[in-house]
Amino acid sequence: MSETRRLHHLIGGERVTPASGAWFESTNPATGQVIYQAARGDARDVALAVASARSTFEDTRWRDLSPTRRGHLLRRLGDLIGEHSEDLARTETLDNGKLLREMRGQLASLPEYWYYYAGLADKVHGSVVPTSDHRVLNYTTREPLGVVGAITPWNSPLTLTTSKLAPALMAGNTVVVKPSEYTSASILRLAELAVEAGFPAGAVNVVTGFGAEAGQALVDHPDLAKISFTGSTATGARIASSAAARFIGSTLELGGKSPNIVFDDANVANAAMGVVAGIFAAAGQTCIAGSRVFAQRSVYDELLERVTQRAGSIRIGDPLDDATELGPLAFTDQRDKVASYVDLGRDEGARVLTGGRATDAGLGGCFYEPTVLVDVDNSMRVVREEIFGPVAAVMPFDDEDEVIRLANDTEYGLAAGVWTQNLSRAHRMAARLEAGTIWVNTYRAMSPMSPRQGFKSSGVGIEHGTETVKEYTRLKSVWINTSEDPVADPFVMRS
Structure with a gap:
């Protein structure tokens, strides 16, 4: 050279x-x-x-x-x-x-x-x-x-x-x-x-x-x-x-394993797009990725269907092409890490609804398909450890107390998303979730004017x-x- x-x-x-x-x-x-x-x-x-x-x-x-x-x-x-x-x-x-x-x-x-x-x-x-x-x-x-x-x-x-x-x-x-x-x-x-x-x-x-x-x-x-x-x-x-x-x-x-929580009174179509944006944007390579998705049981099937359908239709390809919706992972070791976690999830009993495969997208690069995992719980490593790739683990819940317990049961505390039309619930959740940034009916919003801090193992100090x-x-x-x-x-x- x-x-x-x-x-x-x-x-x-x-x-x-x-x-x-x-x-x-x-x-x-x-x-x-x-x-x-x-x-x-x-x-x-x-x-x-x-x-x-x-x-x-x-x-x-x-x-x-x-x-x-x-x-x-x-x-x-x-x-x-x-x-x-x-x-x-x-x-x-x-x-x-x-x-x-x-x-x-x-x-x-x-x-x-x-x-x-x-x-x-x-x-x-x-x-x-x-x-x-x-x-x-x-x-x-x-x-x-x-x-x-x-x-x-x-x-x-x-x-x-x-x-x-x-x-x-x-x-x-x-x-x-x-x-x-x-x-x-x-x-x-x-x-x-x-x-x-x-x-x-x-x-x-x-x-x-x-x-x-x-x-x-x-x-x-x-x-x-x-x-x-x-x-x-x-x-x-x-x-x-x-x-x-x-x-x-x-x-x-530092790291994150952020929950994205959908209640039964949410606009499910909007919530599904928020889930997709939270985990598949940037190929999931973001510390604030909403990698743990919790859906209230009465809307679980609908949300899962919407998220899975959109994940399966995401266009993978050359990131310089404006038609591309998902680019490669940043380097080969990162792709291999994501693949190993999905394989581990399968071994732990998770079921892959869509994705779950590495690909070169016909370009010779290190791509990984948008992946949705179900039949998972908080004890599994794919749910507890940061994967840093386009992999969502989707779980049902019954009520506020249960989802708060599940969402906070993590070493991380960087961000969380809440989807609800109940204003009182939104404030209750924001107060009880152990994370430095809480988004309600949106995800990944950011501004230089808004301070950002990680809780627990997600960091020390404030940025912005x-x-x-x-x-x-x-x-x-x-x-x-x-x-x-x-x-x-x-x-x-x-x-």
């Missing part, structure tokens, strides 16, 4: 060859063809990137830049993302196989995330604290943390990297990003656009490579002030342990919304004695 098709690290605004001289291949999951090579980073590359970020953080040209000016930079980057949205969308589709039409939709809304944080940049402030002594002024300020490490996943690289990068930069931090080894290209392009937008060259650095080599080196770097990670619960636990041992903060968006200010700043309390009277001797008793 020629040098021109190699993607280098981006450190200090420059393309940097990996210290090891090693590269790795990235393939198009729809065809299996190699599309580029990326730099295989290690601790040496990470050290260079962190040094660049640290130098920029301490540089007065960034440190003393007014919050309003930082906001202008974020807005300009949002504009550039909009201007390059088609190229960015195609880059992600080629890298991870998501539908081009879906990526166009994501890219159309992505600038709004940058605009939101641009507007928030000069709204970050402390407060004056009342004290018992009128001569003493106590006030608080919020300061940036320093160098933030961001480790981002392959399923929605630009969106999920933005969820970390935008608030970190808004608060005045600098960032080193380690993208997934499966999706390096779009994140490198984003970093280049940040330089074009006017950010200092070392404000956004990208080191590509594998988790064990580059990711772990980033997590362990002594100059890191915070780590933000999106990925598996097992990896998140290791990162949290490392961060805690060094007393730095961590924001972790004004609450992210606290995630990427530290609080300082300042006490000032305004009196000019002599300071009393502490060892002289006063009456």
